[in-house]
Amino acid sequence: MAKRSYKQNCALARSVDVVGERWTLLLIRDLLVAPRRFRDLLQSQKGIGTNLLAARLKELESAGLIERRTEDGGVHSYALTQSGIALEPAVLALVRWGLAHGPKNQPGDHHQDDWDLVALKALFQSQRAGDLLLTVQFETDGLTGWMAIAGGVVTIGLGRVPDADLVIDGTIGELFVASENPETLLTAGSPEMLKRYMSVFALRS
Amino acid sequence: MAKRSYKQNCALARSVDVVGERWTLLLIRDLLVAPRRFRDLLQSQKGIGTNLLAARLKELESAGLIERRTEDGGVHSYALTQSGIALEPAVLALVRWGLAHGPKNQPGDHHQDDWDLVALKALFQSQRAGDLLLTVQFETDGLTGWMAIAGGVVTIGLGRVPDADLVIDGTIGELFVASENPETLLTAGSPEMLKRYMSVFALRS
């Protein structure tokens, strides 16, 4: 069965032919943070069903956006290829649109802290960072992840970095939205550095 | 019936809840060039079916991305709101991805020249334009449209502009891709100005 296509000779239509199906961009978002295993994705995308997840992963693999790796012990993990990573600007643009113009969050919605890592990256302003050079570690039940800023570029990931300049005992939401005194969340690093760090993002008013 | 949602508390998911359904982004693309009538969209999006087009337009209207205007004579037209226009960066990012990483164009695909206007805008490089100030008119069977560059910003539209600096008797594809001697397509304007114009875009190699 040939894949469904809009059959329009247009770059947008060809993009949407690949990433426009249900769940696809959300899978890309998860993989932009780190490689994932089948069960990670299944848990993140509540409601997808194993058959549909398997189908999407196969489509993305044959389209060359992800590759399936076999790790020690025979478990598989899925990681973005260069072509998949190249979707990041489009994903971040959609994140920014969602923050500024999208619908409001509904109370019962599922939430995963690592999604905020992507949202924060979308709000990063290179010109505000200047030559800022620092790494930040986030630590809570829902998230063990980091963000590094260097050369006007931001990088994110899961896990721990060795010598973080800031260690934050809280989520990104707690830090940027809910906290009046963000320095109280600091486990390591100075409040001044935290202030400088927070100044490089364009948070909505 | 409530609209289907991923129910994820994530800006990307909320964006995709609004614009992730089939045909939606392609409609936005068409409306980024100019307001359109029902029949225009129906013709552009081959295969959509009138019921689905009507449903999508209603969804987009109630999400606040487009508005339905009643023009003189009682005909309706659909135009993007500010919230809809704000999707342009995301659309252009997807266009760039499609050009660089998307699947190849298939021979039988439908093509519409005004789509190229959007693609060209996606390839515009503000820093290459500098203080360039000019308007370009495209004229062929399939397209009567224009592009203006001013202050490092590019604007596009359908129809005619009064005093174009360049008038090109051909499509964007003919000009940028298929022509060895692009100046032969000039109806008005100097070959030097055409060369300068073409230099502000990042065409793929």
Added chain:
DNA sequence: CGGAATCCTCTTCGATACTG
């Protein structure tokens, strides 16, 4: 245990016919 295949129900899509 990780993931693929099966089955069944429900929703959405796509094409055509029809109506104000």
Added chain:
DNA sequence: CAGTATCGAAGAGGATTCCG
């Protein structure tokens, strides 16, 4: 011209089962 109504086909969603 701008939609609505209808209906068969395709896709999505959920549970369960199979397989290495």
